[in-house]
C-alpha cells in the first residue's frame with residue numbers, strides 16, 4: 001500500500017481495514033474522526049464496480065448499499081482496535097445507512113457518549129416533503145481509560161451571552177448548527193466536512209500532540225485541521241486521485257496554523273483546582289452544602305458560594321457532592337423542581 005509522509009504525519013492510499021491492520025498498532029490512536037462513504041448511490045454504479053477501486057466517482061469511492069453492513073462492521077472493529085482505552089471516536093453519517101453503523105458499534109465494546117445532530121445549510125431542496133438538512137454524529141468512547149473532554153476548551157463555565165445564558169452549556173448542546181463551507185472553483189471531495197466542525201471535536205476531545213486518525217480521508221479535512229491544531233494526523237483514502245491531489249495540498253499546511261484563530265476562553269484559575277481532596281476538605285464541603293441548603297439557597301448559588309470558599313471549580317464540587325451521595329438538592333432540603341429540574345441547565349448535577 002502506498003504511503004506518504006507529510007511533515008512527520010503518515011497517510012495511506014488504500015483500504016482502511018487492510019491498511020490499519022498492516023500499519024496501525026493496537027491502542028495507539030487518541031481520537032478518530034471519520035465520515036465513511038454513505039452507500040447511497042452505490043447500487044446504481046455497479047457497472048463501474050471492481051475489487052481494486054470499487055466505485056469511483058470523481059475520486060470518491062462508494063460502497064454498494066448491499067455490502068454496507070459488512071463494510072461498516074469491518075472498519076468499526078478496526079477503529080476499536082487502534083483506539084487507545086479512553087480514546088474517542090466521532091462518526092458522521094447520513095440517515096439512510098445509519099442503522100448499519102449503529103449495529104456495527106453494538107458488535108464492539110465501544111460505548112456511546114452522545115448522539116449529536118449536525119444541522120447544516122444548503123440541504124437538498126424538495127417541494128413535497130421537508131428539506132433534509134442534518135447529519136448524525138455518533139460520539140463513542142473506548143472504555144478502560146481516561147477520556148479527554150476539555151470542558152472549558154472553548155468557553156469558560158462562567159461565560160454568559162447577552163441574555164445571561166451559559167455559553168459553555170450552549171456550545172455543548174448536542175445539536176450543532178454549523179454551515180458547510182462554500183468553496184467556489186476548488187477541487188473538493190464530495191461532502192467535505194467544514195473545518196469549524198472538526199475544530200470543535202478536536203478541541204473537546206484531544207490535546208496538542210495527540211494522534212488523530214481518519215479512516216476515510218476524502219479531502220483530508222480531518223488531517224488539515226489536526227495539523228492546524230498541533231495534533232498528529234494519520235489516515236486512509238482508497239481513491240488514488242483524491243489521495244494524490246489532497247496529499248499534495250497538505251504539504252503547504254503548517255503545524256499549529258489554526259491556533260491563533262481560536263477564541264481564548266475566559267477560565268478562572270482557582271487556588272485548589274486539580275488538587276486531590278482530603279477527608280477534611282470533603283467534610284467541609286458536605287457540612288457547608290448542608291448548611292447553605294438549609295438556609296434555602298438555590299443549588300446554583302450554593303455551588304457558586306462553595307467555589308469561592310473552597311477554591312475549586314464547579315464541576316469538581318458537583319462531582320464530589322455526587323460521590324458523597326448528595327444530589328438534586330442535598331440533604332435536609334426538599335427536592336426543588338424549579339432549581340433542580342432537568343430543564344434548568346445551571347442547576348443539574350452532571351450525569352457523566
Ligand SMILES: C[S@@+](CC[C@H](N)C(=O)[O-])C[C@H]1O[C@@H](n2cnc3c(N)ncnc32)[C@H](O)[C@@H]1O
Nearest residue numbers: 015016035060061189192193216218219221238
Ligand atoms: C464521505 S468521504 C470523506 C470526506 C472527508 N471527511 C472530507 O471531509 O473530505 C468518504 C471517503 O472514503 C473513501 N473510501 C471509500 N471506501 C474506502 C475504504 N475502504 N478505505 C478508505 N477510504 C475509502 C472515499 O473515496 C471517500 O473519499
